[in-house]
Amino acid sequence: MATGSAIEWTEATWNPSTGCTKISPGCKNCYAEKLSKRLKAMGVKKYKNNFEFTEHPDDIELPLKWKKSKKIFVNSMSDLFHEKSRMEFIASCFHTMIQADWHTYQVLTKRSHIMAEFSNYFQTYFGDVMPPHIWMGVSVENEDHVWRIDELRKVKCHTRFISFEPLIGPVGKINLKSIDWAIIGGESGYKFRDVEEKWILDIIKQCKKQNVSVFFKQWGGIRPKSRGRTIQNRIYNEYPKIKKLKNFLKDIEFDEKLFAQKCVEKNQKIKRPLTI
């Protein structure tokens, strides 16, 4: 886990898995891919497989060791819901998030259908939806990927967010029902694709109309902070309003094998096989 993060909307990163595969235009200049290559070249053991999806079981319990409350971005170097990620492994990560409930977790994916599917398994095992301190989010880079918001609404959880970053096109009219938070940001890096002000303002306007908190992260440019984060003389620094609920799931013990068995027993329509 990295304590401290340059990403404005979080405070730390935790990578129980690393590596990924590009699946949509937002992935074109993936920062995690570049950084993985650099870390491998530097001899960092965790990145010996470069950008190949890899589970790191030794890192699953890291947030439990971090006593001070933080906002934690889960998997800044991967996608927790990657096709190669075992459902039991994902569930182990969620068990840690349930136990270390003094933190807030920001779980972001482009594989919204797998996230939604996993949330069914989660409910089967834990007997409830994901608690409010675990924020579930999808990335939407342009109009062609707005459908991920509908998938996000299927995720059985309390807190939902959208990351419109890197914003590479307009998103059109969006339904933000049951969405709590939106992050907006232009692309950064040498090959950045420029964001237009009207695309950003259109999202902000729709968020305000539909009562969604807004965090405008950056304009983007060669460096993330090249052009700041002020838009029309304003900085949008809002966070979602979170329900305060007792965490009843904390007493539930977790076992990967039992998780897989319970899901197979209860769920007749498993699309992705578990590993039992």
Ligand code: SF4
């Ligand atoms: S989903 Fe995220 S981590 Fe994976 S390739 Fe795309 S941008 Fe990179």
